Amino acid sequence: MLTKEQVITWLTLCHEVLEENKTWLTQLDTAIGDADHGNNMNRGFKKVYAQLDAIKDKDIGAIFKATAMTLISTVGGASGPLYGTFFLQAGNKLAGKEELTDNDVAIMLRAGLDGVVMRGKAQAGDKTMVDVLIPVTESVEQDINAGTPLAEALAKAVEVAEQGVKDTIPLVAKKGRASYLGERSRGHQDPGATSSRLIIEALFNASR
């Protein structure tokens, strides 16, 4: 189970971890993108964090929707609509919830992933954030279905996410600005996959 306090903690940790890793994410994006991913994600989650006090008493669906609107209006680039859509779709599925069951967490990830794929049209292996979100969602769904406790399922999801990030290194990008580099995108870790891994790790830390 994830309480509302833990959901707030997750979003707070997202802000902290993206602030800490701002420069690193931008460096990754300098190699194969346009050198703004860390700055953009940090700007977005800083604003999410700043409004948490004002929305913390709403239901979890509404908290996610408010988070989505903030990300959509502050992040810009491709990450704004993509992460915004993740939280928007998750929020739609979890409307009215005051706490999340283990299964709700799996539902949240699936709804978020489907939203990202709908908006960005990326497939597995395109060297994008879905190369982390797909295996993470599948892993959590399997574990929750098998009755694994949430924290344990999410601990494994962090490992799966880390592997997903590593697996983007040899890939040639087919979506986003990195795709213009063709073969030259090979050998670099995808910044979007990396920020997704940080967000999943924050979720695990909030669940403990």
Next chain:
Amino acid sequence: MKKLINHPDNVIKEQLEGMQAAHADLIKVNFEPYYITRAGGPVKGKVALISGGGSGHEPMHGGFVGHGMLHAACPGEVFTSPTPDQMHEAAKAANGGAGVLNIVKNYTGDVMNFEMAAELAIAEGIQVQNIVIDDDVAVKDSLYTAGRRGVGATVLIEKICGAASEEGYDLKAVSELCRTLNQNARSMGMALTSCITPANGSPSFEIGDDEMEIGIGIHGEPGIQREKIKSVDEITEMMTVGILEDGAYSRKLKEWDHDKGEWVEVEYVDQPFKKGDNVIAFVNSMGGTPVSELYGVYRKMAQVTDKFGIKIVRNLIGPYITSLEMQGCSITLMKVDDKMVKLWDAPVYTPGLKWGM
């Protein structure tokens, strides 16, 4: 980093304050959220042309708001797409009742943000179309990439479609013209140096003193290939021939289907240039290359087009779609008919482009 700035966080705001102070007769800047409209407010009964994108490409797009060109522009952070809320507010402020045409450069972020903005406007009953501009021939295929980038053609298209709106074209007709112009245009860019965004403070890519980057976009991202620098004649010939010999280009673009009420993917095929075509030729500076060198490029480009039997009927030379202080240039050729030339010649009065009035 050496830049004429106060604090990196305030660059966009202060730039917009400066634009407002300088051009209060032409434009009105809204600060929360950021968008620029014409000083006179919405133009009743005319299709509102809106564009936007990351900042750092000045004078595009804010400098093209005014009579005969755009009705509104949405500036993002440097090299970062603006956001749907900005675009939506701009659409509401600029709509004169005849609908809104969003002119969108083909970058993943810009396309997604403008789609969300269009959805918001449609939900409020505003007629909207999004036309994606993708003219950069350095990107060869659309299957394994995000497709050709929107570059120099954007400036020419905003001018011509702006004139069409002034003439009273309806949304469908302006959209059709915009689509056709995009299919008629091809561009290629190159860089001698990188550029530095204020937020990062270091070059977007490293490049040696004797190297150049071919096939760049406009965001300081590396290009398609790195080569030893050559003479302006050799570089210009390679770029111009690259544009003129580019084959048919096919891709699917998303547009709003007003009858179905949903996004549809439409396949469009650009046909190659052929002998006897009339073109507008645009030689653009990436920001750091002086106009004197652009004329060197124009000189050779005109020789090459002549050899191919292509006739330059109008031209534009200067820094209009830039990448901050990057040294480099781009060439755009756009096939035009007499009607398009007439729209090109029509009066325009914006901070960045003025003639005929």
